[in-house]
Amino acid sequence: MQEITVQELKEKLDNKEDFQLIDVREDFEYETSNLGGVLIPLGGILIETDKIAKDKPVVVMCRSGKRSAAAIMQLEQQGFTNLSNLQGGILAWAAEIDPDVVVY
Template sequence: MKEITVQELKDMQDRGEDFQLIDVREPNEYDFANLGGELIPLGSVLQNADKISKDKKVVVHCRSGARSGTAIQQLEKKFGYTNLYNLKGGILAYSDQIDPDIPKY
């Protein structure tokens, strides 16, 4: 599975790179803290695969990187995605290394 660090994500954001950011956490987690990605909870990821681009880089994240890894494995296996990147360390790492104003839970 391909991974991307939080610093690489921040660099992509700063450059205005064209990519899709998917958050696979639950709505209450998203409401508490988010990176501005599109919310598609893990339990509904396969039913919402049509919302996930196959034409550009897609960064998938969760709290720590475990659920996003599961989502990527499911999407690659069932739909043949090759453009998915797991955010290493998830939103916790983003809060630690990039933006300490993002609350941790």
């Protein structure tokens, strides 16, 4: 499984690179804090594959990196090959990039 650090994600955002960010947390978690990604909770990831780009890089994130890894494993079985897991999730983002992000 490909992984990306929060520093690498920040570079992608700062450089306005063409990629998609998918957040697999639940609605209430996303409402608490998010990085602007498309919200597709893990439980519905296989139902909503049509929302996930196949023609550009996709970064999948959650709170800590575990649910996003699970999502990627499911999606790779569906033929996706363009996915990267955000190491440490929003917790790492808050710790290393933006301490103002609310963590829970």
